[in-house]
Amino acid sequence: MSPTRVSAPPPPARTARQLREAATAARRRSRPDADTNPLRQGLRLERVPDPCAFVLFGATGDLAHRKVIPAIYQLWRTNLLPAEFSLVAVARRPYTNEAFAAEVRTSVEKFSRVQPIDEAAWDELAKRITYQQLDFSDDAGFDRLGARLDELDGQNGTAGNRLFYLATQPSQVTEIVRQLGRVGLDKEIRGAGWRRLIVEKPFGRDLDSARLLNHEVHKVFRETQVYRIDHYLGKETVRNLLVFRFGNGIFEPVWNRSYVDHVQITVAESIGVEGRGAFYEETGASRDILQNHLLQLMTLVAMEPPSSFQADALRDQKLQVLRAIAAPDADDVRRDVVRGQYGPGWVGGEPASGYRQEPEVDPDSETETYVAGRFTIDDWRWSGVPFYLRAGKRLPKRATEIAIQFKDVPLRLFRESAGDPAPNVLAMRIQPDEGIMLRFAAKVPGLGLDVRAVNMDFAYDTSFVVDSPDAYETLILDALLGDASLFTRSDEVEAAWAVVTPIINAWAESAPPHLPNYAAGSWGPEAADELLERDGRRWRRI
């Protein structure tokens, strides 16, 4: 008798969140017409953003003009935003709607990744741009903003949905959030619109300030309404890292301490502080790159497989990694973390001034423009595997890369070989030349048995027709769709600061090395090389 085929029942819900998700799914199944559009299946997006008002604070600033507005234009141009859309630009300077639209058009012409600008698409978008002059401490101004958004609901059909994007100075975040709460713009009413908040990094200066910032934000917005943006997580290759790890069965068995010797993650910039000296003096490489980009990349490499790609399932696993990173004490910092600052040198055939000679920088500054560290993750998968992280400005080239260095073979059968059969390396290039490279040993053709390392290279450029979207396009669209997978949760932020704050504190309490300690155009201070040489390793030549 043939066995009867029965479908397995879904696993029972175990947590309150699972119960909520199960209830939501059951509701959706019971009324499919209400939640899904069957015509969308198989299209670029199976769901499109709801009608909404995109409220951009700091709309006259550099970030808004270079990144946010060009990303909105690109989403609009490719029909990924709803027709019922308003862009409400908010800033202190006086502008008319027309003057502001004309100014941002110039920015879009300059910074949009697709040129030339499409007149028809731009004209349609420009009709939806409204400028609202507002001093962030002005109560009446926020009252007017609330009234204006209500008006736009009627005019443009934005249905009470609002996304507040804070492209402002970090110091203004708390005040804006407080004001939004005061006028009730945070309140979500069932069926009458959602309210979401995007906050740009930095999320605090250290653990205490991050906790305080989260506390202030949570006084007004629930965590599920908050989207902390780290644009690195929107990059195509970073997202591909998840696909690479969890969409390919062959790598998972070797993705652990038994096979991996060590991991190197590099975020190298060839540029200096580019006129942002005052900002950089307050941040330095540790706060600017290590606390967010580097540690986020590390979590994606090291995390356990999530149960789904739901936002919290993913972020729970990343959080586990951050919590398993051994927080360094003062001795650990002295031994395992290197700071540096660039002096004058040459980059790309051009002379480059030293950091202390940059505008708005203290001539005796001790701010680090380079940081490298050796970190370990105390869990079963990674125990004993060092993660070497480095980031710096004025390095020889712009390159971001994750390299998994595998262990050497247990027995060198080819020791007489003229070549050196180096251990396998899997390198994921985040930028530029996005792609993945696997290095392995191959026999050199001939009568002998010479072995040489060869590379198997995958490059995005040669394998896919479509251009990769800019990270801001990806992240803004995700936020509009209510998908927080690629945004950082408050507990993640605090766990990352718990790793970095002891480093900052240890440096504050000890004499710095002789600065500057590396020349612009070099790969950083000698101490960074010594950090790996001590372990019998060396930085990859990128």
Add this chain to the structure above:
Amino acid sequence: MAHSVAEIEGQLGKLWAHAAVARAEAARAEAALVAAQAEAAARAAAALAAARETSDAGGHHVAARTSVLNLVVVAGDKATAQECSATIAATASRHASRSLILSATDPDGPAGLDARIEALATTAARGRAEAGAETIHIAARGETGRHLASIIVPLLVHDLPVALWWPKDPPFGTHRAERLLPIADRLIVDGSAWSGSGLDLLAQMAAVAEERHVVVVDWALLRQARWREALASVYDLPDLRPHLGAVRRIEVEYAAAEPGDPAGATNVVRPLYHVAWLASRLGMTVVEPMRRASEGRRHATLRQKDHEVEVLLRPALSDLGAGSTVSVQIASRLRGAELLGSVAAGDRIVEVSVLDNGRERVRRSYVAPRLSDVDLLGRAVEEGVADPVAVRALAMAGRLLAPDSGVHLGSDRSSSHGTGDRSHDDD
């Protein structure tokens, strides 16, 4: 020039052994690649030919693409072969690792083949990684032209998928198709380029896809992606979405070759696909298959839940090419409320409008350019697995064109015969 499979294989081996020189040439040609891919590819090939004469250096190979397949083009005649070759060359930075372009000449002459190999060594946009590929042009003469499969199989790169591209009317049901379809993992066609109304071949293709489980990539359907997005956008507003379950009429207006399309000779594959896609997505069944009526119109009746849906394909005078869709309208009625969603598209702009009880609710136009042949081939090559939406749309097209539908009557049937391919279809 090679004259046998063994000679072709020999040429291929020699060709890649000399590719290092061509690689340098291709690198110099990279700047021109994006703007004029075909031109750059041709230059690279010319450089390769020169390298063959001047260098014996070996040991270096142009890096192969990481995502590749065998692309077999059954071009039929020389002119089509040239068009396909140009399209393939223009997709140089993203095309198949090996393309075989087959054409049959002089069917009554002596048996034999003439083969020419073209290598494309290019750098990708912005001067990045290299891509290497080769195109083998084969002209089969006489009896040899009836045994194309015996030429193709030895020349396939092993372990790679095989896409069979039939740019003109595919000879479904013939011996040639019987021999060639089994070697293909996917079939690339352009239903909108078929002769006559194209509906006869469409019905046959739907049957072939269902019976043989061949993955079909039809450019006619790929082209409609922008239409589908626009039609879907009508129902993105949550309060309009319930209307998707209350559709009463689907009307597609298409550009006719002559006023009223009296002979029914305009290719209507694209208009029909709109209906098939909508019907398959919205859970409709066929009550009365497509039939021709007066003034060149075609009618069908579908059922959705407890009500019938009237379908109309209507010819119109238009500046667009014959067979192009001019507009699609979906009318629905729900609890007394009437909704009319309309989409129209030109070469670049798509326009969407929604009338809610006669009142304009949405009017939007946006940029969504028509896809070029190069775009379409690129997408067809990259389609990894069957698109379930396309599979269901094709199956629904088959049901709309059921044998009792009348599409086999009159001009629809007769017009799809007599193509160049059919003249030697006994592979």
